[in-house]
Amino acid sequence: MSERILEVSGLSVEIPVPSGLLHPVQDVSFHVDRGETLAIVGESGCGKSLTSLALMDLLPPKARRQARKLELEGRDLTSLGERQMSDLRGDRMSMIFQEPMTSLNPAYTIGDQLIEAMRRHRGVSVAEARDRAVWLLEKVGITAARGRLGQYPHQLSGGLRQRVMIAMALMCGPDLIIADEPTTALDVTIQAQILHLLADLQREFQTGLILITHDLGVVARVADRVAVMYAGQIVEEGSARDIFQAPTHPYTQGLLDCIPIPGKTARGAHLGSIPGIVPSLVGEMQGCHFADRCRHARGLCRAGAIGLREGAGQSHRYRCIQSLAEAAAHLIREPEAVG
Template sequence: MSLLEIANLRIDIPQPAGMLHAVRGVSFTVEKGETLCIVGESGCGKSLTSQALLGLSPRKASVSSEAMRFDGEDITRLSEKGWQRLRGDRISMIFQDPMTSLNPSFTIGSLLEEVFMRHRPAGRRAARARAVEMLEKVGITNAAERLRQYPHQLSGGLRQRVMIAMALMCDPDLLVADEPTTALDVNIQMQILRLLQDLKRDIGMGLVFVTHDLGLVARFADKVAVMYAGRIVESGPVTEVFRRPSHPYTRALLDCIPVPGRTAPGTPLGAIPGVVPSLIGPQTGCSFRDRCRFTAPECVTRTVERHESPSHRYECLRTPEEIGA
């Protein structure tokens, strides 16, 4: 049994111009101790997908799926009280923007201690000790003094680390991390990633990691899901997908990255022309067709699902040989 199973997740949001089909038929699984990285351009539906895993979709959004199970439990049937039981305890999330995710009216200590005391039979002294421990683990010095500060007194990078510490207070079974290291310098970024790897090993934590950084994906992920215009267009073990990218979008993303020893200094990097299409109104065919070098007339009306291996799938009328993968 998978730790997390998502099947045919759809998120529609009404807009003045029509219905926005923001997430369209997304499916994936996460096992215990496994990292799934979701990559793609801004606006492709990564954050909305991650928010749905914790029942935090926008109020006006219509969310449907064939299955959403966490450790065998159907989380689509959870009441708000049921979600509150899970959030912060067995499922935690690191939000993308710490400025708007930390309550400015409370000290850092209050925010961290509340999470621990809500889900553990512990008093404030034990909660404070745990808060100091987690702040130190994410690289914050003078942790005990920081507990008395308010979010506005910290830099963006420190607020990001507080968010990470808060998400890890109860050693969750599943961590959903939405661009968790964006505001951090490289050294702290590596420290955080090593901490997450240690937790995966020690407690079998599953991790859904949303990022733009394909370099992090290559070093950190077990599986990767490449998302475009609300759909996962390619997914599989990271070694297979990076060795043989089979969707033109995946291929184009990898062409944008310089490769040490292969990309000569001064060589122009790859670029993907055009813009992400509007997802308002009916959607047909391949959404990448207007930006793809290999598009064909039939791409307007249809696409097909193909498999490079039992675990490596992609959606395209073209084969990897046709796109030069």
């Protein structure tokens, strides 16, 4: 029995905007076990980053968070005040951000920024914290680590900075790491390195990892489980295998159609695309969020809220009224239609 690290149930985020109430995250539920990687996938604006910020309680000031259940290692996060929350942040749960170029403070050395969290949470001496920082910098593949402590962010490349960010997240040995598009801002050659590094470290330290990305290629390589988000909702969740082998929700299927597979996708063939744009999330929304872009949409799709149903795989869920048989039929038909 694996150890449950994070349990999220019914998480919603609301932001008041001039034209009404924005619902960027709606009734999101998922969990992460120790040593497990959960990928949250979706296009920009689907609420995946806000979901992660909501977990850390780092939402913008105007945003409101609601959740039926938000537990980190059995501790209820919804009842914690700002002070108690900051005791957990950077200690039990830490975050790696998308922009390594701007996520480090330009005015301080990386050594200084590395040891901060450990000094705050563990009250260790500077020397002790620096020793751990050096050890972790070596772990994330930075050479001459001790010398790097005195360097400033602008003296490091983007890839190096992201490695520093990863080392920083690991300083207190957290139970959960949230990586919000950690490779998006990096060169393609560096992306794979950083990803492998994250996966290796996660295995070594046995932390839970939430990997937020829009890149399904990234997901395929490292995720144990995948949650696909669309317009503020999780539309499909399951093991990586289920999601890639038997995608059930039309949106997931559409996403997968968009990726060329070397050796399988014929040269010169049209890649799939999903027509239309993401709906506005201001105000209440009736029915399926994806209905306007879905080619299987029927009247029933817009009639009322669509719940999650059990999918084919184990703990596989999808938010659609079409049956598994219909989804499977689409999967078989699709390659011919594309070719």
